[in-house]
Amino acid sequence: MENVIKVGLVEDDHDIRQLMSFLINGSPGYVCEQAFESCEKAIEAFETNCPDIVLMDIDLPGMSGIEGVRVLKEKLPDLNIVMLTVHEDDEAVFDSLCAGAVGYLVKGLPPIQLLQAIKETFEGGAPMSSAIARKVILSFQPNLPSPLSDREKEVLQMLCGGENYKTIAERLYISTNTVKAHIKNIYTKLNVNTRAEVVSKAIRQKLIR
């Protein structure tokens, strides 16, 4: 029966909040029954009555929108949160995405586009500008080139799999002493001293697949 998209709104500016909820409620297929001026109030309300999409201002008094995303996603992992911002290419937008937001919209977007973006998000999309998208994809692409030899990369790969000297040696048909030598060289090249560090660095810098 209810094919409407339930939109939640978190925005401290009273006028904007009124305007947006009015707009949403006035559009067939959309409804906004929950509009709050702070994350704190929104979080409490959303826990008992969860909307489909949340529009969240980034700059909020008290708990920031970014922190709000973190908390909401902790409690409601499947909730789709779209940030509202005035600064198109702000670092805060990127941080919001890292915290769990699925996209963002610029404040002042024409109503038609706003509704379109909400619908797109509801259907699995992620509204964002080309510039932010680039930032996002760069953050997960490999940082080439690596200073390691091919053999060392093989060893590193297994190291990250949690394997020990003996197992790695068996897999590569070499002695454990050789494995040890490779690992020592890897440590030197990456400037680390322990297993944990090398695994952390390798994955974070995407030195291994």
Added chain:
Amino acid sequence: MENVIKVGLVEDDHDIRQLMSFLINGSPGYVCEQAFESCEKAIEAFETNCPDIVLMDIDLPGMSGIEGVRVLKEKLPDLNIVMLTVHEDDEAVFDSLCAGAVGYLVKGLPPIQLLQAIKETFEGGAPMSSAIARKVILSFQPNLPSPLSDREKEVLQMLCGGENYKTIAERLYISTNTVKAHIKNIYTKLNVNTRAEVVSKAIRQKLIR
């Protein structure tokens, strides 16, 4: 003098290749002097004469476009590669981005939009659909909730920083035995047995910031 954007093209279909290079060369501010029907030829050529943007077909005979991206990015890390595809929401698009492409364009895009996208890419954007963008951001957001207690997360965080029992104990003002106990619990909860494994799992599943 040369404010033109140099576009490289890799596309096996002769007609499409002709058409696109003709289009690009016929547009002020754009030039396409390098159009190839295979990755192999393109890679060789781009190494000596590198374009600003490469448009790369995904489905290519011989080396695939995805593999092509991998190889090109290995040799020319700063090269911007945009994929060309017929299937909008293909897994291959996502894989291309993982391999190092910055975005993709659907074949058959109107000329104006194609040129616009090239320009946007040149200026630091990343052309992609909302759906792909979502996939990309999901791939790097935390997989909440975590089974660990707050204290355990603190310990895990330090573990991933490569710190040992003693250092962690000092930082948290507890005994090394306690640290050990926490780590043992973490291992049990995450079903791992070694440092390397826990670090790997924690980072990959984004259990820590």
Added chain:
DNA sequence: TCGGTAATTACCCAAATGGGTAATTGTAAC
């Protein structure tokens, strides 16, 4: 109030790890 969980500490012990040093072989570059 009882039971579960989190946090804390302790001890024992086998296995794994990290650092130092050194040598041989093959290959690629100069």
Added chain:
DNA sequence: GTTACAATTACCCATTTGGGTAATTACCGA
């Protein structure tokens, strides 16, 4: 043809780690 580096192996030794077991305190929900 010599230099440089990658890959291979070896040995010694101190430190760290991981597993087992057990106990106390505190808090929270039923």
